Each structure stands twice: as structure tokens, then as C-alpha cells.
Amino acid sequence: MSFRQASVxxxxxxxxxxxxxxxxxxxxxxxAAMVLAAGSMHWSDFVHVVFSARALGSYRLSFGxxxxxxxxxxxxxxxIAWTLVRYEFPGRKLIDALIDMPFALPTAVSGIALTTVxxxxxxxxxxxxxxxxxxxxxxxxxxxxxxxxxxxFAVRALQPALLEVQRELEDAAETLGAGxxxxxxxxxxxxxxxxxxxxxxxxxxxxxxxxxxxxxxxGNLPMKTEITPLLxxxxxxxxxxxxxxxxGLVMLVMxxxxxxxxxLLQAWGRRRHLQAASS
Amino acid sequence: MSIILDQVTKHYGGVPVVNxxxxxxxxxxxxxxxxxxxxGKSTLLRAIAGLSGVDHGRIALHGRDVTHLTARKRGVGLVxxxxxxxxxxxxxxxxxFALRVRHVRGKLRRQRRKELLRLxxxxxxxxxxxxxxxxxxxxxxxxxxxxxxxxxxxxxxEPFGALDAKIRDELRRTIREVQRELGITTVLxxxxxxxxxxxxxxxxxxxxxxxLEVGAPHDLYSRPATRFVATFLGAANLILARRTADGxxxxxxxxxxxxxxxxxxxxxxxxxxxxxxVELAPARAALTTNYLAGxxxxxxxxxxxxxxLRVRLDAxxxxxxxxxxxxxxxxxxxxxxxxxxxxxRGFAVTPGQNVAVGVRRVxxxxxxxxxxxxxxxxxxxxxxxxxxPLLVELAARMKTRITTRSEPKMGVAEALCxxxxxxxxxxxxxxxxxxHRSEWxxxxxxxxxxxxxxxxxxxxRVLIHWMGEAARNATLAMSASVLRHVPAEAVYVGIFPGQAxxxxxxxxxxxxxxxxxxxxxxxxxxxTEMRFGEVAEELARRLAEAPGQMLIVGVTELTRFAERFxxxxxxxxxxxxxxxxxxx
Numbered sequence: 001m002s003f004r005q006a007s008v009x010x011x012x013x014x015x016x017x018x019x020x021x022x023x024x025x026x027x028x029x030x031x032a033a034m035v036l037a038a039g040s041m042h043w044s045d046f047v048h049v050v051f052s053a054r055a056l057g058s059y060r061l062s063f064g065x066x067x068x069x070x071x072x073x074x075x076x077x078x079x080i081a082w083t084l085v086r087y088e089f090p091g092r093k094l095i096d097a098l099i100d101m102p103f104a105l106p107t108a109v110s111g112i113a114l115t116t117v118x119x120x121x122x123x124x125x126x127x128x129x130x131x132x133x134x135x136x137x138x139x140x141x142x143x144x145x146x147x148x149x150x151x152x153f154a155v156r157a158l159q160p161a162l163l164e165v166q167r168e169l170e171d172a173a174e175t176l177g178a179g180x181x182x183x184x185x186x187x188x189x190x191x192x193x194x195x196x197x198x199x200x201x202x203x204x205x206x207x208x209x210x211x212x213x214x215x216x217x218x219g220n221l222p223m224k225t226e227i228t229p230l231l232x233x234x235x236x237x238x239x240x241x242x243x244x245x246x247x248g249l250v251m252l253v254m255x256x257x258x259x260x261x262x263x264l265l266q267a268w269g270r271r272r273h274l275q276a277a278s279s
Numbered sequence: 280m281s282i283i284l285d286q287v288t289k290h291y292g293g294v295p296v297v298n299x300x301x302x303x304x305x306x307x308x309x310x311x312x313x314x315x316x317x318x319g320k321s322t323l324l325r326a327i328a329g330l331s332g333v334d335h336g337r338i339a340l341h342g343r344d345v346t347h348l349t350a351r352k353r354g355v356g357l358v359x360x361x362x363x364x365x366x367x368x369x370x371x372x373x374x375x376f377a378l379r380v381r382h383v384r385g386k387l388r389r390q391r392r393k394e395l396l397r398l399x400x401x402x403x404x405x406x407x408x409x410x411x412x413x414x415x416x417x418x419x420x421x422x423x424x425x426x427x428x429x430x431x432x433x434x435x436x437e438p439f440g441a442l443d444a445k446i447r448d449e450l451r452r453t454i455r456e457v458q459r460e461l462g463i464t465t466v467l468x469x470x471x472x473x474x475x476x477x478x479x480x481x482x483x484x485x486x487x488x489x490x491l492e493v494g495a496p497h498d499l500y501s502r503p504a505t506r507f508v509a510t511f512l513g514a515a516n517l518i519l520a521r522r523t524a525d526g527x528x529x530x531x532x533x534x535x536x537x538x539x540x541x542x543x544x545x546x547x548x549x550x551x552x553x554x555x556x557v558e559l560a561p562a563r564a565a566l567t568t569n570y571l572a573g574x575x576x577x578x579x580x581x582x583x584x585x586x587x588l589r590v591r592l593d594a595x596x597x598x599x600x601x602x603x604x605x606x607x608x609x610x611x612x613x614x615x616x617x618x619x620x621x622x623x624r625g626f627a628v629t630p631g632q633n634v635a636v637g638v639r640r641v642x643x644x645x646x647x648x649x650x651x652x653x654x655x656x657x658x659x660x661x662x663x664x665x666x667x668p669l670l671v672e673l674a675a676r677m678k679t680r681i682t683t684r685s686e687p688k689m690g691v692a693e694a695l696c697x698x699x700x701x702x703x704x705x706x707x708x709x710x711x712x713x714x715h716r717s718e719w720x721x722x723x724x725x726x727x728x729x730x731x732x733x734x735x736x737x738x739x740r741v742l743i744h745w746m747g748e749a750a751r752n753a754t755l756a757m758s759a760s761v762l763r764h765v766p767a768e769a770v771y772v773g774i775f776p777g778q779a780x781x782x783x784x785x786x787x788x789x790x791x792x793x794x795x796x797x798x799x800x801x802x803x804x805x806x807t808e809m810r811f812g813e814v815a816e817e818l819a820r821r822l823a824e825a826p827g828q829m830l831i832v833g834v835t836e837l838t839r840f841a842e843r844f845x846x847x848x849x850x851x852x853x854x855x856x857x858x859x860x861x862x863x
Contacts, residue, residue: 168363171330172421174350175357176377177428186376190367 031252037245049235049243050250057223058231061139063254065227066207069146070154073203074196077154084155085162099156102149107212114145115217137219142227145213150203157202161195194266201262208255280342281306281464282327282432286804287336289322295766296322297333298488299804304481307462309455311475314485315511320468323485324434327466329353341431356425360437362417364409370396370420371405377428395423398457415446422454426461433458435467439474451477472512476500484508487766492802504645504802505763506601506678509551514615516557517678519599519650519703520550520643527641530592534569534641546726547649547703549601549679551642554617558637559590560626568637576632577613586623589613590636599650601678647727647753648760650674650703651681654720658685664708669735669854676764679703690716696723704729704856714848718840721859727757728857735854738829742821743771743805745833746814750860751793752800754833757858759801761831769805771797774817819846822853829854835861 038046049055084096102110118125118135125135135141165188173183189196211229218225228251235244282304289297297319304310312320325331327338329350338346345353364373372379374395378388396402399419409417418438425433435454439447455478458465469475475482476496483493484507492499492508503509506517521528523545526535560566563573571592578589591613592600600612614636628634651674653665661683664670674681682702688694690712705725707716709732717728741762745754762769773790790807797803810817822828830847834840834857848855 166361166363168359168361169365171328171350172357172359172363172424173365173376174330175328175353175355176424177351177354177380178376179351179380182380187365 034245034248034252037242038249041242041246045242046246049246054222054226055228055231055247055250058226058228059250059254061142061225062208062228062251063258065139065143065146066150066204066210068143069150069207070200070204072143072147073151073154074200077151077199077203078158078192078196080151081155081158081162085159099152103152107149107210108216110149111145111213111216114141114148114213118144118217136217137221137225139225141217141219142214142225145217146207146210149210149213150206153202153206154199157199158192158195161192165191193269197262197266197269201259204262205255205259208251280304281308281340282310282466283337283339284323284327285337285339287323287326287333287338289319289326289331289333295488295768297326298766298768299336300485300488300490301336301798301804302483302490302493304464304466307464309458309465309467309478309480311479311482312466312468312485313470313472313475313482313511315470318485319488320470320485321436324436324466324468327432328355328357328434330357354428354430355432355434356428356430358418358421358425358433358435358438360440362409362414362421362441364417364421364424366409368408369405370401370407370409370412373409373420374424374427376424381428391427395426398426398460399423399453413446414442415450418442418450419453422457426457426463431464433463433465435465437469438467439469439471454478482512484511486511486763489763489766490802491763502642503551505760506549506551506644506646507763509642509644510678514554514617516552516554516614517601518550518552519601519680520548520641522546522548522643527643529638529641530572532570532572534638549644549646549649551644552614552638553640553642554587554615555619556639556641557590557614557616558639559588559616559618559622559628559634560637561634563635566635566637568639571636571638574614574634574636576628576630576634579628579630584620586618586620588616588618588628590616590634592636599680601680645756646760647757648677648679648704650679651706651729652684652702652704653681653706654684654686654689655708656685656687656689658683660708661685664706664731667706667708667731667733667735669737670706670729670731672737673761673764681706686720690719692719696720699724701725703727706731708733709848709851709854711850713850714841714844717844717848717857718837721834721837721840721857726859728859730848730851730855730857732852732854735852736827737765738767738854739827740825740829741765741767741769742818742828742830743769743832744774744814744818744830745858747833747835747861749835750833750858751796753860754831754858755797755801755803757856758805758831759797759803761829761856762803767829769797769803771805771807772810772818772821773807774810774812774814776813777811815843815845815847819851822847822851826852829856831856831858833858833860835859837861 080099084092115136117123118141120126120129120136122136128135135144169187170183173187178186209229211233214227215230218227220226220230228247232244232247235247280303284300284302287297287300288295300323312323314320322331326333329345329348333346337344340353340355365376368376371392374392375388378391392405396404399422401416401419401423404412404416409420412420438454439450442450451474467478479496481493482496482499484491484499486507491505492503499508500512503512509515509517518529523533526533527548527550529550558566558568563570574590574592576588577591580587600614651670653661653670655661655664665681665683670681684697686697701724704727705720706729707713707720709730713730717730720728741758743754743758745751758769771790771793773786773793775786786809790809794805794807797805810821818830818832822830830853832855
């Protein structure tokens with residue numbers, strides 16, 4: 001690799017230096033500190049904290065609900081992005097702006113708002129109650145909160161990709177005899193697949209790390225509706241820094257694994273593309 | 280017939296983008312739809328493909344009415360300007376797409392693919408991705424893909440637009456060869472007249488949503504019927520001339536017209552002189568052709584095979600040259616000339632040189648609208664009338680001129696006209712005693728009279744009616760001419776005396792006769808309406824129903840004219856064009 005490359009912004013050396021500096025001080029260094037803190041633990045203590053029934057329950061909820069939320073966002077995020085890209089209707093700009101609301105709101109506000117609506121006496125909760133569906137203070141509520149706050153990531157990742165799907169491609173496919181579902185499966189989906197995966201991983205990552213909105217609607221019952229970030233905070237409140245770091249390490253490893261797997265999937269898709277091209 | 284379009288109409292936001300288009304395209308024919316951008320040609324192609332619906336009319340492919348079928352069931356192949364290849368698929372998958380959709384077996388698919396790749400000269404490119412091909416190759420793939428399912432009709436939407444000149448030439452030849460080999464009916468849309476000439480069996484020229492003229496390239500070029508076609512297909516000098524008993528009189532010289540139609544009486548016409556039909560010589564005596572006028576060479580541009588010149592004709596010749604293209608006002612006074620190398624060697628010219636100008640061949644447009652004469656009681660009023668927005672717009676669209684004429688005694692009984700010579704269409708302002716003035720002018724020789732209310736704008740609907748069969752043909756010709764320049768719908772209003780239902784079946788036949796004659800003889804598509812009552816009153820009532828309407832009315836009889844037309848003309852808010860064809 002050469003450090004002399006022509007570019008609009010001057011000084012590859014300078015910009016590259018800043019990039020590594022930023023990543024080091026803001027991301028890698030704190031993470032390393034956390035790993036060190038966890039590493040200073042005794043092995044049996046570490047296992048005790050990390051594999052306690054309460055911790056295992058929290059992983060299941062955190063990653064399960066995040067996965068579910070990201071999947072929901074994949075489907076509905078696609079629909080929203082499609083609507084915004086493909087149709088002209090009054091208020092389109094407004095809706096487009098509203099998508100970003102969860103970005104801007106303090107997550108606690110989203111949590112409180114959701115709880116108000118979905119609590120047993122809330123606007124929607126009171127109608128779900130007779131049907132036997134409880135949202136607030138169950139895993140459903142957790143999923144709902146995570147879906148809400150990670151939705152913008154899916155929509156914003158998909159929008160530019162959908163803009164690129166030319167109408168002409170669909171027209172061409174239609175004149176060649178393809179039905180709507182066929183066009184969707186064979187033309188639209190393959191074109192936006194990388195963006196779908198990006199949207200999925202972004203909203204998954206956001207959901208796993210979410211704390212503020214969940215604690216209001218979750219009820220936080222150990223083993224049932226307690227997410228891992230909350231468990232970490234509980235450890236911290238008891239001044240158990242090492243226990244918190246240990247749980248943090250587990251989250252780090254698991255999140256990294258999932259994101260890495262998605263990245264591999266994307267790379268594999270690209271390679272397959274190129275292979276087809278070069279053979 | 281392979282493709283039949285019957286009165287196809289498509290509106291976007293109330294504006295007709297495809298306006299009453301009827302067309303038959305034969306089996307195996309290569310048909311080119313030619314027009315400027317926004318003329319509706321692409322929309323028409325999409326309508327044939329089934330990608331956009333039509334608001335009115337019928338489309339049939341190979342005898343099957345497909346008006347309400349979706350694109351996937353029409354069995355057409357469509358090629359887009361930007362190729363529209365599926366970028367994540369290989370060339371093979373792109374070409375086999377239509378076959379996969381139809382669940383054709385693998386072996387047959389491969390066989391068909393090889394066949395198509397050979398046809399478009401892309402053998403061995405099967406496994407490439409579109410991104411690895413040049414533009415020309417991508418378009419070849421697109422053509423192969425469009426042909427995979429053996430469509431009955433191949434549609435090409437500006438397929439060469441994104442390619443450079445050399446590739447374009449090659450691909451044109453390939454497509455023409457493929458088309459001949461398969462004998463497939465093909466419609467190509469383009470704005471490039473050279474492309475149209477190079478490829479077409481027949482060309483259809485569209486403007487403002489209307490299909491103006493259809494014909495073989497050579498016929499359209501040498502005998503255009505409209506000024507739009509004359510100037511859009513190649514360059515043309517439009518000259519106001521007079522048709523006399525002997526021929527065509529241009530600037531005092533009479534030239535035998537190529538097409539001899541007996542002219543009942545002398546009148547103004549629009550003559551087309553192609554730049555290559557002009558001869559230049561050092562002096563009048565040296566001309567081998569009809570002398571037109573003397574002139575001064577203003578500009579000489581050498582373009583390889585041809586030399587392009589602009590010649591300013593002597594003011595003394597009073598040659599009423601019309602603008603060739605609306606954009607360049609200055610050019611309207613200059614005659615365009617092109618000369619071959621051979622002619623250049625015979626008589627070399629330089630800018631500033633005096634030359635004698637001759638004309639080999641003159642073609643006269645059959646349009647009855649030659650120019651406008653704004654006529655008012657004083658020169659000042661006439662000037663003001665000549666600046667009316669609708670009149671200015673019409674003249675600009677027709678590339679014609681507006682002259683003025685003052686008639687101080689207009690409307691004074693027994694008074695004579697300033698001159699009995701009425702040139703083109705006479706225009707008067709709409710005012711209180713308009714009907715009376717109209718009669719006065721018509722009785723003194725005006726034949727076509729436009730009554731124009733102040734501030735009128737281009738109409739959305741033109742109502743057509745004639746009183747007396749003698750005016751039928753002239754009214755239809757005039758209507759067709761007006762509607763070629765205005766994006767409005769045409770409605771023939773049949774009016775019968777008495778109450779509704781009184782003359783039902785008979786009236787209906789009259790309406791249908793009128794419609795089919797308009798279409799057959801003048802290329803004018805019009806709707807029909809039936810009303811009952813006194814003619815002028817009914818027309819006035821119909822005009823008052825909606826804004827943005829105009830009336831074209833044929834008249835054969837001037838008895839009690841002012842009285843009869845008072846309701847229609849006096850202070851009306853609508854433009855009325857009177858076509859008078861009666862005994863002078």
C-alpha cells in the first residue's frame with residue numbers, strides 16, 4: 001500500500017492518521033480497557049458471572065428480541081422505504097422526516113411514550129388486554145421498543161438502493177412476461193439485497209446496544225424481561241466493575257460475531273457476482 | 280395488419296399527450312415514429328407495449344384486441360434507450376429471462392440463447408455481466424433478450440440515443456438485418472430524422488400528441504402536407520406564394536407547380552423550397568431554372584460533401600419568406616441553400632457576393648392557413664390586434680407572419696373596401712357589432728375570417744360545424760390545419776332542427792359520415808356530438824358551457840348573416856373562425 005495517492009482532499013497520510021487515531025482513542029482503547037478489566041478476574045468468577053442463569057436469560061432476551069426487531073424492520077422498513085421512494089403523495093416529505101424521529105428523541109422518551117400507550121390502561125394496551133395480549137412488561141414490549149428505535153436504520157439503508165432500481169427494469173421484465181412476484185423476487189430483491197443486509201445489521205447492532213427505551217417498558221423481571229445492558233448497569237450500581245466488564249465482553253464478542261457473519265455473507269454475495277463475471 | 284391503433288388518446292393532467300392517433304402497421308413492416316421530444320411518441324410506444332394504459336381508443340396486435348391486456352400478456356419485445364439490462368445477471372440469464380418465466384426446458388433455452396447471440400453477433404459472451412460490455416454490446420444483448428420469446432412485435436424506444444456515431448451506425452445495420460431475417464413487425468421511436476430515413480419502410484411524424492403524416496420516407500420528404508413535416512424532415516424554405524391559374528407565383532415569377540390541382544380562384548399558399556432545389560448563378564441569364572430573385576450571399580459554411588449558404592434576397596423582390604425554425608428570427612429573411620461539390624466548382628461564391636437565385640422545384644402545402652391579416656378600423660388598432668396572444672401564438676406555431684390592414688369604413692353600408700385583395704386569414708377583434716362587420720368583410724371578398732376576443736388563449740377544444748355541404752371540405756381542411764398546431768381536441772357538433780329524438784337515425788349517419796371523411800381526407804380525428812335547435816343559438820350555448828373553446832364554422836350563405844350570427848359573434852368570449860365558401 002502506498003501512502004501517496006491522488007485525491008481531492010489533501011494528505012492521505014494526515015487523514016489516515018486521523019482515522020486510526022480516532023478509532024484507537026474512541027473505540028479500541030476503551031474496549032481494550034474493558035477486556036483488561038474482565039481479564040483481571042479470576043476464571044471461576046468470570047464463569048460464574050457470565051454463565052449465571054440470570055445472565056443467560058438476559059442474553060436470550062437481548063439477542064433474541066434484537067434479532068426479531070431487526071427482522072421486523074427488514075420487512076416493514078422495506079415497505080416504508082418503497083412507499084417513500086416510489087409514490088408521490090401529499091405529506092410524503094413530512095413522513096420522510098418523521099422516520100428520523102426515533103434518532104432525535106432521547107430513548108427514554110420513546111420508552112415512556114410506548115409504555116403509556118401499551119400499558120394495561122393505555123390507549124392500545126386496554127384493547128389488547130381482553131385478547132390476552134400483554135405488551136408492556138413482557139418480551140413483546142422489549143421487541144416493540146427495539147423495533148421502534150432501530151427502524152430508521154433499516155429505512156435509511158434501503159432508500160438509496162431502491163432509488164437505484166430503475167422503473168425501466170421492471171417494465172422490461174414485465175414485457176418479457178414476468179409477473180409482479182417474479183419481478184420482485186428476481187429483479188428487485190437481488191438488486192437491493194446488499195442494502196437489506198446492511199439495514200439488518202445496522203438495526204440489529206442498534207437494538208443490541210439499546211438501553212434507555214427498554215427499561216421503561218420491560219418491567220425488568222430477572223430471567224424474564226431483563227436485558228443484558230440493564231444487568232451490566234445493575235452490576236455497576238453494586239460497584240462490581242469486573243462483573244460488568246465480563247458481561248460487556250460477552251456482548252462485544254457476540255455482537256462482533258453476528259456483524260462479522262453478516263459481512264461475510266455480503267462479501268460472499270459480491271464474490272459470487274464476480275465469479276460469474278470472470279468465468 | 281400487425282398493429283392497429285384506433286383513436287388512441289392518453290392524457291396526463293388533463294393535457295392530451297397522445298391525441299386521437301389512428302394507424303395501421305403491416306406485417307413485417309419497419310415503422311418509425313418520428314417527432315421532437317414531448318411529441319407523445321414514446322408514450323404511444325409504451326401504450327402499444329401495454330406499459331401505460333390509454334384513456335380512449337383501441338389497440339389490436341395481429342387481430343387480437345389487447346387494449347385491456349397487461350404488458351406481460353401482449354407478447355411484445357421492448358428495447359429501451361438505457362438498455363435496462365438486469366445488472367446482477369449474466370448475458371445468458373438476461374437473454375433467457377423470458378424463457379425462464381415461461382418454464383422453457385434448459386436445453387431449449389440454451390439453444391435459443393446461442394441462436395440469438397449469433398443473430399446479434401455476440402457469440403461467446405454468454406457468461407459476461409452487463410457491466411463488462413460496451414454500450415453497443417449491451418444494446419445488442421437487450422435486442423436479443425427482447426426477441427427471446429419470439430414476440431409478434433418488436434418495439435424500440437430511442438435505442439441508439441446513448442451510443443456514439445460509429446457504434447450507432449453498426450447497430451442500426453444489425454437491427455435492420457435482424458428485422459429482415461425474422462420478418463418481425465417493428466416500431467422504432469426516434470427524434471433523429473436521419474435515423475428514420477435510414478431504417479424506415481414508413482415514417483409516422485408526431486407533434487403535440489398528434490400523428491401528423493404517415494408515408495414512405497421519400498414521399499414525406501418530397502411532398503409534405505404540413506409545414507411542420509416540411510421543416511422537421513430536413514431543411515426547408517417556406518415562402519408565401521400565390522396560386523394562379525398558370526401555376527405558383529413567387530415574387531413575380533410563375534413556376535409550374537409539381538402537382539397540378541385546378542385552382543378555382545387565386546389565393547395565397549405556402550410553398551416549400553428545399554435548399555438543394557435552389558440554384559445560384561452570377562446573373563439571371565445564366566440560370567438554367569426559374570428565376571426567383573436577386574440576392575446577396577450572407578454566409579457560406581463548408582460541411583464536406585455539401586456547402587451550406589444563406590442568401591438574403593433583394594428587398595425589391597418582396598419575397599415573403601417565413602421562418603424556417605421559430606428559434607432564429609433573423610433567419611426568416613434568409614434563404615437556405617445547399618450545393619454539391621459539382622455545383623461549387625461550376626460557380627464559386629463568397630460572402631457578400633451578388634447572385635441570381637433560381638428554383639428547380641416548388642412544392643405547395645395543401646394547408647388553407649397561409650398567413651394572418653389583422654384588420655381593424657385604424658392602423659393603430661390593427662397593430663394592437665396583431666399582438667393578441669392567441670394570434671401571436673398561432674402564427675409562431677405555424678411559422679407564418681401577421682400583416683395588418685386598416686379598413687376605416689368597415690361596417691359602413693355601401694362603402695367599399697380599401698382593397699378587394701384579401702390575403703390569408705383575415706382577423707378582426709370581437710366586439711359588439713361583430714356579426715355586422717363580419718358580413719361586411721365576407722361580402723367584400725374575405726374567405727377565411729377569424730373573430731378574436733381580447734386576451735383569448737389557445738383553446739383546449741375546437742368545435743366544428745358547417746352550414747351547407749359546399750363548405751364541408753374547406754371547413755374540414757381548415758380545422759385539420761388549425762388542430763395540427765394546437766393541442767386541442769376536435770369535436771364535430773351536428774345540429775338538427777326540432778326536438779331531441781326527432782331525427783335520430785338520420786342525424787347519426789350524418790355525424791359518422793362527417794367523422795370518417797375528416798379522418799380519410801384530412802387526417803383529422805374528431806369526436807362527434809348531436810344537438811337540436813337553431814344552429815347559431817345552439818353553437819353559442821355550447822361555447823358558453825365551458826371555457827377554452829373555439830369554433831370553426833363553415834358558411835355558404837350570407838343572407839341575413841349578421842342577424843343569424845349575432846348571438847354567436849357579438850361580444851362573444853370565444854374565438855370563431857368563419858370559413859366562407861359561397862358565391863362571391
